[in-house]
Amino acid sequence: MNIHFWTKHAINLSILSIAATAAYAHGTGGLDEKVRDANSRFEDVAAATAEGYAPIPCASGITGGAMGIHYVNAGYLKDDAVDLAKPEAVMYEPMADGKLKLVAVEYITSKGPASLEGQLFNFNSAPNRYGLGAFYELHVWAWKKNPTGMFADMNPNVSCDAMKMGN
Numbered sequence: 001m002n003i004h005f006w007t008k009h010a011i012n013l014s015i016l017s018i019a020a021t022a023a024y025a026h027g028t029g030g031l032d033e034k035v036r037d038a039n040s041r042f043e044d045v046a047a048a049t050a051e052g053y054a055p056i057p058c059a060s061g062i063t064g065g066a067m068g069i070h071y072v073n074a075g076y077l078k079d080d081a082v083d084l085a086k087p088e089a090v091m092y093e094p095m096a097d098g099k100l101k102l103v104a105v106e107y108i109t110s111k112g113p114a115s116l117e118g119q120l121f122n123f124n125s126a127p128n129r130y131g132l133g134a135f136y137e138l139h140v141w142a143w144k145k146n147p148t149g150m151f152a153d154m155n156p157n158v159s160c161d162a163m164k165m166g167n
Contacts, residue, residue, distance in 0.1 A: 031117045032150055035105060035142040038085040043102045043143075045071070048090045058094060058160035065148075065156035067139070068093040068103055069163075080109045082116055093144065094162040103144035103158055112136035119151060 041047045053071035060066040070089040077088045088108040092100035107116055114121040114136040121136035128134075139153055146155040 031119055032140060032142040034084060034117065035087075035140045039087060039090070039105055039142070042071075042090045042105070045092060045100045045102075053090055058163045060160045061154035061156075063154075065154040066093070066158040066160045067091055067106075067154060068158050068160070069100065070106065077108060080111045082107055082109055082114055084116065091139075093158045094160065096162050098162075101143075103155065104139050104141045104146075107138045107140075108135055110135050114138070122151075122153070 048071045051073065052075060053073045056070050056072055058066065058069045068091045070091055072089045073086070076083075076086050087105035089106040090102065091104040091106060093103045095101055107114075107121065109121070110133065112121060112123065116138055119138060121138040124130070124132070124135050124137060126132065126134045137153075139151055141150055141152070141155055144155060144157060146152050146157065148154070148156060
C-alpha cells in the first residue's frame with residue numbers, strides 16, 4: 001500500500017511539474033516574442049536616438065548584476081500610456097569594444113496597477129533610488145536571457161564593467 005501511494009504521488013507531482021513548466025513557457029514566451037517583434041529596430045542604438053531616446057548612466061544592482069544603460073524617451077515617460085511598440089526605456093549592455101548590445105526594454109507608468117499582455121508591472125514606491133515619484137515598471141529581457149526571470153529588474157548576466165574600463 002505504501003509503495004502504491006508513493007508511486008501515485010510521484011506520478012502526480014511529475015504531471016504537475018510538467019504542466020507548470022508548460023504554463024510558464026506559454027505565459028512568458030509570447031510576450032518576449034511580441035516585444036522582440038515590435039522593438040527589434042532598437043538593436044541599432046541610432047534608431048533609439050532617432051526616436052527621441054536619450055541615455056542615462058549604466059545601472060548596476062546593489063547585490064550584483066545590472067540593467068545596463070537605459071535610453072529613455074521622456075515623452076513616453078510623461079504620457080503614462082503602455083504601448084508594446086513604444087517602451088519608455090530601451091536597455092543596452094556596454095561591450096568591451098565600445099558597442100552597445102540591446103538586452104531588454106522597460107515599460108513605465110504612474111497609473112496602476114498596470115499590466116501588459118496580462119503580465120503585471122512591479123510597483124516602486126517613493127522615495128526610491130531613482131528619485132522618481134511612485135511608479136509601475138516592467139522589464140522584459142527579450143534579447144538576453146535572465147536566469148532570475150524574464151521580468152526581473154536586474155540581470156546577473158549583464159554588467160556595466162565595460163563602462164568602468166573606459167573611464
